[in-house]
Amino acid sequence: MSKKIKVTKLHVLCLILFILSVIAIRYAKDIRYAIGDQKPEKQKRPLKAFILSAYFYTTSESLGNNSLALVMSMNIGRNKNEQLNGVDQTKLTVMARNFSAGVVLSANYERITLHDNCQMITVFATLQLLPNPTQIALMTNETQADIPYKIPSYAKRDVVFCISPIYVSELWQSFLTAAHIYKQTLLPCNLGIDLTFLLYHLTLLMLIKKRNFRVWQPPKPIESAKFVALFELNDILVPKVAPTYVEEFESIIGKSEGVAYLSYQRRNFDANVYNSTGFSIQSMLDSLADKNTKQIGKVVVVPKNLNYTWMDRPLHTPDGFVSIDVTQNEITYIENITWIYDEPAVNTDSRAGGLFSNNSKNYKKLYGAAFVDIENELQFILSKEPIAEIVPTLPNFYYFYYLVNKCFEEKYYKFLKSESSNWVKNTCPGPQICGFYQHPKVDCVHVNAQHVYMKEAEPITYYYATSHHYSADIGCYAH
Incomplete structure (x- = not known):
């Protein structure tokens, strides 16, 4: 019996010595780190x-x-x-x-x-x-x-418009409207288009290119431009402060030093668009209905003062530089679009005078008769072959626009616009967060490399x- 008790005490003694050894080694390591050795970093x-x-x-x-x-x-x-x-x-x-x-x-x-x-x-x-x-x-x-x-590119340009191509297949009418407004208001207008545009519409782009637009693939940095506007397809900005874009931007900046970018608010509008063969800029703008709501807008960058940004305002403004929130003008943002399948009634008298109905008095005052030339330019393009054959086959309904836009807005953008964007963990924006089915009448283009x-x-x-x-x-x- 006594022999068993001695064995148990020996075991306990060994256990105590082992624990003391571990503690001694641990303290020895801490002492070594304290006198200059560096702890190994985690992998x-x-x-x-x-x-x-x-x-x-x-x-x-x-x-x-x-x-x-x-x-x-x-x-x-x-x-x-x-x-x-x-x-x-x-x-x-x-x-x-x-x-x-x-x-x-x-x-x-x-x-x-x-x-x-x-x-x-x-x-x-x-x-x-x-x-x-x-x-x-x-x-x-x-x-x-x-x-x-x-x-x-080092070609001197006053203003460059870079337009995000998302939904461009289904929003081709918004694209044509914005493109022709920019071209008419600023000649030459340089329209940067990322050619993820559907191959189905490349012929349309080629004819637009021949009409003095610049189409880049991929978009190149244009430091020689005085201003670079970063817009989306549903954004329309018409100069209000001055006759041209460059004059408006320069007037807003005035004598301010170190301006990195201008931030324009968006005013939300609803619009009607007619089927492919009946589309006109006049009818689309005549239908605009002010929703009396606004949202965070888009930016116009001064390239010499800002080296980089994304499609919205930069993460931070460089030291010594400032931004200006524009109050003298707003972006017309076409938030909701309704398809009308009847042919629009074309008023030839209004084309010669004012292009706008009583429902759009503000736009008649703002835009004036400049859209006579814009409408004529568009109708000239749409009447030429092979565009005349392509236009009736362009999409006349919205499918992915509604699905993806709703997904991004609910799962990403509404959090990004708030100060609590970090609440949404592990939600990286992209098509992978959206669930949708293919549509037999909607084609998609993939970029391969x-x-x-x-x-x-x-x-x-x-x-x-x-x-x-x-x-x-x-x-x-x-x-």
Whole structure:
């Protein structure tokens, strides 16, 4: 019996010694860290960056001469406040060579995405390199990734309109209305269109292009423009402060220094549109009904003072610069559109005088007879072959516009417009959050590209795609 008791005491003694040893080792580690050793960091998820655009500016008022501008999508997935404060940020390393020299430089990236809802965040980076480079590459610890950069346009332009192409297939009437208003009010009007436009309508775009519009694929940065307006298809802005856009923007800015962008409010309207063969800008604008409500609007950027933004107001204004909320004019936002399947009654007398009925007195006062030329221009285009054959086959109902718009508004935009956008966790905007069925009469275009294989590297693996093209035979599936 006594022998068993001795064994038990021995076990207890061993257990006590083991616990003391663990505690001693733990304190020894803490002492070692305290006198200068660094604690090992937790293993981080490898960073990956997809290069969306890369432009080299030989001259630039805002970036500096011989500057590289990169827009990338990165899986940083961290709180935007931490990144804005520069916490734990990985730098980009860029190598550039010309015929006589070479440099290796580093730069921070800046956040463009406004919210915290996505793992993939759009970022911007810029740095000055050598003149006349023959090679530009992003460096990693193991290798380098050559950048397929481009040279931007330097043609002098007063105003450039960049229009988001979402819903462009079903909102082709809004697109034509806005495009012709911009073209008539500002000549030459440069209309930036991302050609995710349906292949079904490319012929229509080609004829529009011949009528002095500029169609870009993909949109290029236009620093030589004085102003860049970032609008959607349902946005219509007509100069009210001055006869032209550039004069209005300059008048609003006045003597203010360091203006980065102007913010225009939207006033919401309902409108009727007629079937394909009966469409006219006159009938559409005659039907406008003011809903007496407003919403957050769109921005007009001053490129020399602002290097990047997204389709809404920037995440933050650079130090030393300001923005202006415009009160002298508003964007006409066509919020709801109703299809009318009867032919519109065309009043030839009103075409010669005023284009607007009694239901749109405000617009008659605002727009005046300038739309006589706009209407004539549109009808000329629609009457020419092969457009005359295409127009009757264009969509005459809304399907994805209502479904996707409702989904985005309910699941994303209403939270983004409030100060509590972070309430919506793990909801990244995109077609994957919307549930919808295909429609037999609605085609969709997919953007395809060849992705270049890259071996995983530290601290960032860089990816890019080439040979982008479009296809309309896959169906309307979310990515």
